[in-house]
Amino acid sequence: RMQLWLNGELGQALLPMPGQTQEITPKTSASCSPAPESPLSSAEESVKSQQEEQMCQASIQEPSETSESQPGTPLPLPLPGHAGLSIQEMVAMSPELDTYAITKKVKEVLTDNNLGQRLFGESILGLTQGSVSDLLARPKPWHKLSLKGREPFVRMQLWLNDPRNVEKLMDMKRMEKKAVLHMCFPAYMKRRHSSIGESHSLESGLSGSDLTQSASPQNLSQQQQQQPQQQQQPHLKKPRVVLAPEEKEALKRAYQQKPYPSPKTIEELASQLNLKTSTVINWFHNYRSRIRRELFIEEIQAAASEGGSPSARPGKSGGEGDNSCDGTESDSTAEGRPSGSEERKGLLESPNRSQRDEEGEAELPSASGTSRPRGGIIDSLFGIPESVSTATATATPCRNPKDSSLRKKKAANLNNIIHRLEKAANRDEPHEWEF
DNA sequence: TTTTAGTCAATAAC
DNA sequence: GTTATTGACTAAAA
Numbered sequence: 001r002m003q004l005w006l007n008g009e010l011g012q013a014l015l016p017m018p019g020q021t022q023e024i025t026p027k028t029s030a031s032c033s034p035a036p037e038s039p040l041s042s043a044e045e046s047v048k049s050q051q052e053e054q055m056c057q058a059s060i061q062e063p064s065e066t067s068e069s070q071p072g073t074p075l076p077l078p079l080p081g082h083a084g085l086s087i088q089e090m091v092a093m094s095p096e097l098d099t100y101a102i103t104k105k106v107k108e109v110l111t112d113n114n115l116g117q118r119l120f121g122e123s124i125l126g127l128t129q130g131s132v133s134d135l136l137a138r139p140k141p142w143h144k145l146s147l148k149g150r151e152p153f154v155r156m157q158l159w160l161n162d163p164r165n166v167e168k169l170m171d172m173k174r175m176e177k178k179a180v181l182h183m184c185f186p187a188y189m190k191r192r193h194s195s196i197g198e199s200h201s202l203e204s205g206l207s208g209s210d211l212t213q214s215a216s217p218q219n220l221s222q223q224q225q226q227q228p229q230q231q232q233q234p235h236l237k238k239p240r241v242v243l244a245p246e247e248k249e250a251l252k253r254a255y256q257q258k259p260y261p262s263p264k265t266i267e268e269l270a271s272q273l274n275l276k277t278s279t280v281i282n283w284f285h286n287y288r289s290r291i292r293r294e295l296f297i298e299e300i301q302a303a304a305s306e307g308g309s310p311s312a313r314p315g316k317s318g319g320e321g322d323n324s325c326d327g328t329e330s331d332s333t334a335e336g337r338p339s340g341s342e343e344r345k346g347l348l349e350s351p352n353r354s355q356r357d358e359e360g361e362a363e364l365p366s367a368s369g370t371s372r373p374r375g376g377i378i379d380s381l382f383g384i385p386e387s388v389s390t391a392t393a394t395a396t397p398c399r400n401p402k403d404s405s406l407r408k409k410k411a412a413n414l415n416n417i418i419h420r421l422e423k424a425a426n427r428d429e430p431h432e433w434e435f
Numbered sequence: 436t437t438t439t440a441g442t443c444a445a446t447a448a449c
Numbered sequence: 450g451t452t453a454t455t456g457a458c459t460a461a462a463a
Contacts, residue, residue: 116451131442133453146440146461240445241456260438282457289439290455 090158091150099139100300102156107136113166115173123172124159125152138293141300243283247273251283259288 085093110120121132135152142150159165243251254261254269261269261284270277 118451127441128443129452130444130454133451134442134455137453140440144440148460149441152441238457242446243456279456283455285438286456289441292439 087151087154088147091147091154094150094154094157096142097150097153097157099142099145099153102153102160103136103139105160106156109160109166113170115166115169119169119173119176123169125155127152138297139300140293140296144296241275241279243275243279247275251280251287255284255287259284 106120109115110117116129117132117136118129121127121129125132125135127135139153140149142153145153162168250273251269254265258265266277266280266284269275270280273280
């Protein structure tokens with residue numbers, strides 16, 4: 001299969017660079033691919049629905065392409081020329097990609113061609129519009145992504161490499177419209193106009209937003225799957241919690257004081273704000289996660305402003321595992337983010353020191369643990385232009401002597417911050433929350 | 436058991 | 450109608 005991939009359609013689709021015929025060692029897929037089927041089979045529901053989605057898409061795809069998709073692998077759209085390789089294998093084999101450049105390019109193409117995120121997400125990435133929006137606006141650097149997290153970027157890269165990508169998506173858009181008119185329109189209109197004040201339609205169990213999305217045939221199948229269950233239990237859908245600005249403000253203040261609050265503190269917060277404990281817990285989880293991502297963006301932008309390839313710059317976000325280089329925790333000098341350094345500091349205050357330390361150190365195995373062939377033919381197989389693939393340029397980030405002094409400075413800065421935070425953490429036990 | 440990563444989906448904002 | 454935001458959830462890692 002590897003051979004097929006090397007010599008077959010992928011080669012054509014991904015515009016290999018001339019003269020790049022280095023061998024690829026089997027080690028790559030063997031060491032990097034964590035039992036290709038397993039991650040997906042564990043998410044059975046998701047797979048099921050995505051398989052449904054594929055089937056539905058098959059009706060609006062060219063048959064030749066549809067037949068390429070891997071059984072058991074949720075490929076919302078058969079990857080152009082993947083020649084039988086599963087997406088997991090492709091992800092495992094992928095060289096380091098510049099996620100920032102990829103998303104930038106995708107946004108550009110979508111905007112230029114008036115293609116929506118929903119269409120793109122559902123047909124190319126197998127993700128919902130919201131996820132696509134998030135992904136395009138806040139891409140994480142490659143080395144911070146898990147294999148699963150890398151998948152959409154590989155899909156995007158492959159899509160960008162497909163010379164007929166826009167054309168195909170346009171076709172889908174047109175067909176989708178027809179499909180909506182011919183298949184979905186009556187029910188869609190009926191539900192849409194009959195559900196004012198009944199966002200959770202008893203008839204279908206779908207909200208207004210769902211209905212809008214059901215305009216897509218592929219989505220329809222997913223929802224049809226959910227329908228029976230919801231018909232049986234139409235009232236189970238929980239209303240979305242919307243936190244008031246004051247509540248958010250209070251939570252942010254609490255976060256600034258204690259990014260990892262104890263269960264007791266969470267209880268207190270919940271009772272004082274009249275929220276469910278789980279809501280407060282979720283809020284902290286989400287906030288930490290999103291602050292962390294803001295840091296990545298900042299890091300990328302800082303790197304970009306310094307010139308060069310942003311998402312995996314040596315000494316900034318390079319994946320060699322040194323915290324002083326990954327930027328996430330060491331880059332305390334970065335400025336200009338609206339949420340400011342107060343939120344940022346929380347990321348340094350993980351529940352225990354060892355965990356915090358490990359996080360940085362763990363980057364090494366996570367980045368290099370998926371040691372795959374870099375540059376050369378793999379880049380060419382992915383058809384990656386130099387501006388997008390950073391693998392060859394950043395093979396050993398931070399090893400450059402020029403980066404060494406920067407690293408030392410950052411490390412010193414980091415130690416200083418950790419020290420101050422630990423001191424602060426030691427004296428903050430009894431908290432009075434002021435809202 | 437807790438935290439993180441990734442995602443969905445409701446809904447706000449444009 | 451599209452995109453952005455965000456609370457909730459699942460799976461996996463620590």
